[in-house]
Amino acid sequence: MRSLISAITQHPEAAEFLRWPGDFELDRSDHGEEVHLASGAALEGFAGDGSGGTFFFCGEGGEERPVLYADSEGSAGLVAIGLQELLNLILVVPWWRDCSDFTAAESAEAAAEYLEDEPDLPAQRDRAAAALGLTLPTEAEVLTRLREVATAPNQDFVLIFTPENNPYEPLFAL
Numbered sequence: 001m002r003s004l005i006s007a008i009t010q011h012p013e014a015a016e017f018l019r020w021p022g023d024f025e026l027d028r029s030d031h032g033e034e035v036h037l038a039s040g041a042a043l044e045g046f047a048g049d050g051s052g053g054t055f056f057f058c059g060e061g062g063e064e065r066p067v068l069y070a071d072s073e074g075s076a077g078l079v080a081i082g083l084q085e086l087l088n089l090i091l092v093v094p095w096w097r098d099c100s101d102f103t104a105a106e107s108a109e110a111a112a113e114y115l116e117d118e119p120d121l122p123a124q125r126d127r128a129a130a131a132l133g134l135t136l137p138t139e140a141e142v143l144t145r146l147r148e149v150a151t152a153p154n155q156d157f158v159l160i161f162t163p164e165n166n167p168y169e170p171l172f173a174l
Contacts, residue, residue, distance in 0.1 A: 004063055004083045004132060005046070011131035017124050021114055022090040023049040030054075031070060038158040038167065043068075055079075055086065058157055068157055070168060071097075076159035077150050077171030085145065087134060091125050092142040100172055102147040107139055 008015050008026060018024040028048025037043050037058060047055040052072030057065040063083035070076035079096075080086035089096055095110035115121055129136050137145075150172045159168040 002133065004087060007132045011128075013124075014128040014131040017128035018087070018090060021094040021118070021121065023051075023053075023094070024055070024090050025049065028054070031056075032072075034162040035070065035168075036160050036162050037068075037156070038160050039156040041156060043159075056159075057083075066157060068159060069171060070159050071171070074161070074168050075171045076168035078152070078154050078157045079146065079150055079171070081149060084134065085149075087132065088137055089142050089146060091129050091134070092136055092139055093146075094125075096142075096146060099143060099146070102143045102150075104140060104143065107143060 005026065008018060015026075024047055026047050028050075029045040030048070031045050031054040032052060035043065041059045042057075044057045045054045046057055054070050056068045056070065057063075058068050058078075059065050065082065066078055067080040067083065067086045068076055069079045080089055093099060093107050095107065095114060098110040099106045118124075125136075160166065161168065
């Protein structure tokens with residue numbers, strides 16, 4: 001199986017789209033504070049964003065592991081099952097953090113702002129997806145899947161700030 005992380009590093013245009021507008025960078029994997037999962041499962045930071053957030057693989061395995069996102073403000077939550085699902089999210093709805101109700105209307109509003117400054121984003125996205133060998137789902141499919149993953153009862157994926165043994169707040173309010 002081809003590694004998507006390797007594919008990202010081998011395709012600068014794809015990596016650039018993921019960096020912006022996706023706000024996803026493989027070289028930002030240090031979360032900056034000590035954290036662990038309440039379940040005791042393995043936690044591996046593998047990417048981050050420009051505001052200090054971190055993407056973590058949860059449990060044992062490879063790129064198929066659940067992906068938890070923790071922002072720099074003390075919120076965290078599961079956002080995808082596997083790196084491919086995360087990349088689908090970032091490529092199709094790079095403004096996913098602005099979609100707290102998981103609706104197409106929210107996404108359209110955020111997209112309009114991005115497209116105003118960068119009208120060729122859809123073409124850039126399609127080239128990035130092709131470089132990574134991904135066939136992208138629809139926006140509705142991506143938002144539905146994010147809702148399913150992010151709002152499911154996931155006690156195994158509660159992120160704990162280790163020094164104080166306090167849980168992070170949920171990333172999305174239920």
